[in-house]
Amino acid sequence: MSEQFQTRTEHSRSMEDAEKFRALHTLRELGVLIPLSELETYHGRVGETDKPDQWTVDPNFSNGGNNTGNLNLNQRPALYTANSDIAKEFAEHRIRQEDGGAYYQYFLNKVDSYTPEEKQEWLDRSNRERELRLQEKIKQDPEFVSTEYYNRLLDQHGKLIPLEFGDLRRHSEAEYLEQRLSPEQRDYLLRQVVPGSQVELHQITSPDTEATVMDFTFNPSKLDPEAKTQYLEAMKSLLIPVAEGSPLDFEDRDKALPISTAMQKLPQKGYFNAEDITSIASMANVEESVVLQLAGSVNARSLLSRYPIYFINQLLEHQDGIVTAELKINDQEQLVPINMEYIQRFLREAHIVGARQHIKSGTLGRSFSIVTFFDLEKTTTTEDLKASRKERWRLLGNMAISIGVLGEKPRENHLLISLLDDLHVKPERLVEAARTLEGYGEIFGSETGNWEGFTLAEHTETVLRNFDENFADKLPVELLKPLRLAILAHDLGKPAASARNEKHLQKKYNVNQADAFFDKLGVDTGLKELLLAVIGDGEELAFQINVAGADEYAEKAMRELAISTLQKFYGLEQITDEQINAFMEMCRILQICDGGAYTSMAVTRREGKGRHRNAPSFNHSFANPAGFGKRTLQLKGEDDRPAALNQTPMAAS
Secondary structure (H helix, E strand, O other): OHHHOOOHHHHOOOHHHHHHHHHHHHHHHOOOEEEHHHOOOEEEEEEEOOOOOOOOOOOOOOOOOOOOOOOOOOOOOOEEEEOHHHHHHHHHHHHOOHHHHHHHHHHHHHHHOOOHHHHHHHHHHHHHHHHHHHHHHHHHOHHHHHOHHHHHOEOOOOOEOOOOHHHOOHHHHHHHHHHOOOHHHHHHHHHHHOOOEEEEEEEEEOOOOOOEEEEOOOOHHHOOHHHHHHHHHHHHHHOOOHHHHOOEOHHHOOOHHHHHHHHHOOOOOOOOOHHHHHHHHHHHOOOHHHHHHHHHHHHHHHHOOOOHHHHHHHHHHOOOOEEEEEEEEOOEEEEEEEEHHHHHHHHHHOOEEEEEEEEEEOOOOEEEEEEEEOOHHHOEEHHHHHHHHHHHHHHHHHHHHHHOOOOOOOOOOOHHHHHHOOOOOOHHHHHHHHHOOOOOHHHHHOEOOOOOOOEHHHHHHHHHHHHHHHOOOOOOHHHHHHHHHHHHHOOOOHHHHHHOOOHHHHHHHHHHHHHHHHHHHOOOHHHHHHHHHHHHHHHHHHHHHHOOOOOHHHHHHHHHHHHHHHHHHHOOOOOOHHHHHHHHHHHHHHHHHHHHHHOOOOEEEEOOOEEEEOOOOOHHHEEOOOOHHHOOOOEOOOOOOEOOOOOOOOEOO
16 A cells, blocks of 8 residues: 555646756756765664664764764764765774774784794785885886885895884784685674674665755856856756745844845945944844844855855854855955855755765775765655655555545635645645635734734744645645645634634634635535544644643543544544544644744744744744754654754854
8 A cells, every 4th residue: 555655746846846946957957966866875884783774864963973883074964875885884894993993803812812923924925015015116106216215125235125023013914814804704703793783784865856966076167158057047046035044033023124124225245244244233223143144144045156065065064053154256255154044945945955075085095976965854764764654654544545635526616726736835825815715815814812913824824834844745645635724724713712802712713614614615524524623622632642741531532533533534433543543643733733833943924024933932842953944843752852942043152
């Protein structure tokens, strides 16, 4: 049944993003980007023999952590990969360092226990090898015989001075002994000397079917004029708005307009430096830190096409949210602040998950190409991807097949129904379409009664955006339409409940309004009843179970709700655990997206004020995000650190 599982990126591309995909195609044609599917990307590590194939990519992986034994020299989470042979060599080198270097100590002990005859053989062999190396050197460089260094190697008769026992190095001999072993002998010895450890090779991939890596050998200056024009136009098409790349904190949500106004009063040179930022802050009467965030985004957007590889290197080499870059602009050296959150968001939207670069390895003693993955939320092992897909389909497959399309032919072919057929539809388009439904323009335009002052339209769009950010690329495509429909309807009664001072009854208001909304759209009765259960008691019980830590009563109530709802939905008396769990998962998804709208990981688009992060009212219930852009919503587990209140990028203090 797992082969039926299809995510939206596997199913289709967004028609709205056609220009973006044309640009990405151009960059692939020019050699800037390489499809991940065309590269061999393996990560070698030291694993435990009693835990085979349990390792997965962790977005927090950095600097030797995550039990990989792979020292990460970057300042941000990143994962090195290469072809399978090189990855295996790295892993073998790491396992030899296990237990304080017990593996190499084995060979050193063998050298130390040499008999006199073995020592003599070692000395004779070393002299032979030394003479052969010297002859090869003279063959390659005849002038070498006239150097002072060469003369120091000879005795008074012009013969090569032989090595003595004191000249021999035990570490070199230990390496010689190790190299003489066959692969089978080496593996056997490792198991004996380093018990419990094993070499593991994991193929690294991405759940994003469009994933690419940037080729660090690419140089825009070497393109011919026509190709350079194509390159610049493609990069321009991929640039995202400043506020989308790095939205301001909720407390600073009203400062974007005065900052933008002040920016326009300065000479337009294509970037802002530290002096400009001070001037803007003074004119706009806002803190320099807020100006720095916006100016860093403007600079990143303006200069990305010219310095993409440099900016990615800066991203990897610095952990700060805003980095001062040293750039040569118009033949002058400039110090320019660059917002790394904007760079991350650009890379995520452009499906760029890593970079291919050529390195010289001191560990292996040669040069080769590696792929460094930096968007680790979009990075996984092939084993884990296969297992997670199988598990999601086991959990949700039956529900996905049963839900199918929205239901019977709607009584009217409303724009909203058509948009819901688009798996990649933008949240704002769905809300705008819902507002055109007769009688709902005023409802969506009303405030919800929360202290933040959001309208229902703004809140609903935020919840839809949370769904897109966290779930839409992971779920079976059949579930996107009903879950988006549930989100559109989940708070329809909130404005009326607030206006009548009956917020304690808002669940009842929400269910009644959602019922009417679904009827207006002509939603099938069976699907309607399912979604009403999710919107009503389902989301509330999901909160009690997953967030509030409720007792067995809530879990029992959720199970009873699932059974009674699904008996009607499927028309069956017996409901399986898989079907119950699927219903509970739908409730959990809605609760996370809705509750997550009241965290600083969520981004709201407000009319006339652009985008900003939301107030951190519920941050304590969510884990601190580790991935690109810090917008991931994950309920806090026992070992998780709660989400920081402020998620905006900061410069080094």
